[in-house]
Structure formats: structure tokens, C-alpha cells
Amino acid sequence: RMCGMSACSSRFVLSQVHPMWQEPLAIPGGNRQSPIDIAVRNSIFDPHLRPLVAKYDPRTCQQIWNNGYSFLVEYDDTMDKSTLSGGPLEDRYRLCQFHFHWGENNAWGSEHTVDHRLYPAELHLVHWNADRYSLFEEAVMEENGLAVIGVFLKVGKRHEGLQKLVDALPAVRHRDSMVEFTKFDPSCLLPSNMEEYWTYAGSLTTPPLTEAVCWIILKQPIEVSHDQLAVFRSLLFTSAEEEVQKSMVNNFRSQQPLKGRTVRSSFS
């Protein structure tokens, strides 16, 4: 259906897609908003960028819930047990949750794009700077308070590690539903190549849209099956009480102006 249309024109089509939520008119500052298109030829190779070091403890996995925007898997971040360091980061960041953004079909769904290439979905692993702040809620308001790893999903072979998550989704179909979810190691969702990534200063892509995020977008996508993605689309934006049920799809934000920012790459 989307074949024959270049990615950017399909992006035009996307503007006809019902936005997940009404974009606020003015955002505080508003000169480092996310997501963006990553123009590969304009990114600057930075030889000082180190490999990413993600050390996750599956015992810190607590629950999965539907917050009405996406489904989140939340981790106990009261101790330095699941951390991210290295890469562009000066400090050590604690994993607090991961979630996804996806489309109504496999033609679109990611928030970031690479030379305007859209992916059907994007994983965000959200970490906060535990060296400088004591709570996620505090770090969310601070420049460099957060580090989010973005991983593109493409349709291919079934992802065995993802299946445990997919099997839990029917239990959190409606907004505000939550179930216990334990012993899940998010490392299984990372691609084998953790050396090649782009990084830039940006924001949260849902309210409060604060400009607190060091974005780290991995170049290598992970593969998931068509059927696994289809289960994402069986979730609902709406709570069990609402009469009209709305499928949770297209829960991505429109792309934001670069405003002179530099995107650095860890590879040439």
C-alpha cells in the first residue's frame, strides 16, 4: 500500500494519521525537541565516543503496565543494579523502564528515522543520572538528567526474547492495567552491534516533553516477526470503562526541527 511512495511522502501521509495527542503550541525552550530525522551524511564522527556499557539485572524487573500511551516494563531503580554508562555519557545512569512506539501497519511506527527511513517500531530504554540526582522525577527536569537508548525494530524472524513480553500483553490490554512481570533481561532486546550509534541532545517525546535527554540511537535494528508486532496493535489507548475502544497504534510523535543541533556518530 505504501510501496512506490518515498519515505518522506509517506511521512506526509502520516500527518493525516490521527496524532496520539494534540501537540502543545509552545514548549519551554523548544530548541532541542525529539524525535528527529538522522541525516547520516550530516552526522559528525566523534572518535572520543566509547562503547556503550549496559549492565542489566533481570531481578530488578517488576511490572508491565499500559499507561495509555504505550506499554511500559518497569524496573526497581532504588539501587545501582541495572545501569548504563560509557558511550557519550560522563555519569552512570539507572534503567527505570522500557517501552515501544509503533504504527498501525509495518510501513511506519518509529519516532526517529535514518535518512527519512521509517521503521515499523522503536524501543526506548529509559535511564536517569543516578550520580547527580536521587529520583527519576527529579532527573526528568534536568539537562542531561536522562539517557534513552533507541533501538529500531524491523519485520523479520521471530524474536524469542520478546515473546515473553508479547505473551503478557493481553493482560494489560486496557489503559491503567498492570500485571507483575519479573526476571526479564532487557539486554536480550539489544542488537549484537552496540558499537555503532548516533547521539544527540533532545527531549522526551511525550509530555512533559522536557529537554533532558541524551539520545543514543543504535544503528543495527532488531528483528521481530509480523505476528509479534500485530500483538502490540491489539493493545488499547482506552480504559475498560470507556464505551468506544481505540486501538493503541501510531503512538509516535511527529518529527521536530533540528535547530542547529549536531548529531554525532560513534563510527565513520
Ligand SMILES: CCCCCCc1ccc(S(N)(=O)=O)cc1
Ligand atoms: C515526572 C513524570 C515524567 C514521565 C516521563 C516519562 C517518559 C519517559 C520516556 C519518554 S521517551 N518516549 O522520550 O523515551 C517519554 C516520557
Ligand SMILES: [Zn+2]
Ligand atoms: Zn519513547
